[in-house]
Amino acid sequence: DAGITQSPRHKVTETGTPVTLRCHQTENHRYMYWYRQDPGHGLRLIHYSYGVKDTDKGEVSDGYSVSRSKTEDFLLTLESATSSQTSVYFCAISDFEGGLGYGYTFGSGTRLTVV
Amino acid sequence: RKEVEQDPGPFNVPEGATVAFNCTYSNSASQSFFWYRQDCRKEPKLLMSVYSSGNEDGRFTAQLNRASQYISLLIRDSKLSDSATYLCVVAQVGGVSTLTFGKGTMLLVSP
Numbered sequence: 341d342a343g344i345t346q347s348p349r350h351k352v353t354e355t356g357t358p359v360t361l362r363c364h365q366t367e368n369h370r371y372m373y374w375y376r377q378d379p380g381h382g383l384r385l386i387h388y389s390y391g392v393k394d395t396d397k398g399e400v401s402d403g404y405s406v407s408r409s410k411t412e413d414f415l416l417t418l419e420s421a422t423s424s425q426t427s428v429y430f431c432a433i434s435d436f437e438g439g440l441g442y443g444y445t446f447g448s449g450t451r452l453t454v455v
Numbered sequence: 456r457k458e459v460e461q462d463p464g465p466f467n468v469p470e471g472a473t474v475a476f477n478c479t480y481s482n483s484a485s486q487s488f489f490w491y492r493q494d495c496r497k498e499p500k501l502l503m504s505v506y507s508s509g510n511e512d513g514r515f516t517a518q519l520n521r522a523s524q525y526i527s528l529l530i531r532d533s534k535l536s537d538s539a540t541y542l543c544v545v546a547q548v549g550g551v552s553t554l555t556f557g558k559g560t561m562l563l564v565s566p
Contacts, residue, residue, distance in 0.1 A: 375556075439552075444554060
């Protein structure tokens with residue numbers, strides 16, 4: 341399996357606090373993505389990166405920011421957590437734009453609960 | 456109209472049955488197509504890419520109809536281990552192409 345790890349695996353946090361989720365890859369893939377998965381909505385793209393310091397917004401980016409200071413790490417920050425951000429967060433990597441050829445490889449996910 | 460639509464199911468089938476899932480997508484400029492499998496409380500994993508000519512991988516066959524914007528997945532001789540949610544996935548063309556996921560179709564294979 342591709343080397344992609346997410347941390348933490350589980351987190352409970354209070355409303356209004358900042359939270360940072362980390363995605364780390366050892367595959368040297370150019371493209372990295374953050375998705376959230378909620379019942380009834382499926383996987384929705386939050387932000388993505390196409391290189392170091394190159395990021396862009398996805399479908400549901402409000403309330404989230406990202407940073408990619410080196411190829412292997414992509415951080416997702418909830419600036420002030422709200423209960424609506426309770427979700428499972430998946431990071432994904434790809435060597436090609438749009439997952440061409442081999443699709444995306446996903447991390448194991450982070451279960452975030454905002455109370 | 457949702458970008459990628461699937462019947463949520465669940466599809467309940469006995470072992471050995473053949474089952475087919477369908478998916479439609481709205482963006483005619485979409486370029487890449489995939490089926491992913493997701494087990495309960497796990498991450499999605501790539502099952503197979505979908506090509507215009509159709510492609511087969513063991514018991515799994517995927518078809519793409521660009522004119523109708525329709526993708527299908529056929530599973531023959533279902534196994535208990537095939538029980539999972541199957542996600543239809545389409546590459547959305549943009550500044551940087553990204554993947555858009557359908558909500559998934561749940562398959563339950565029973566003994």
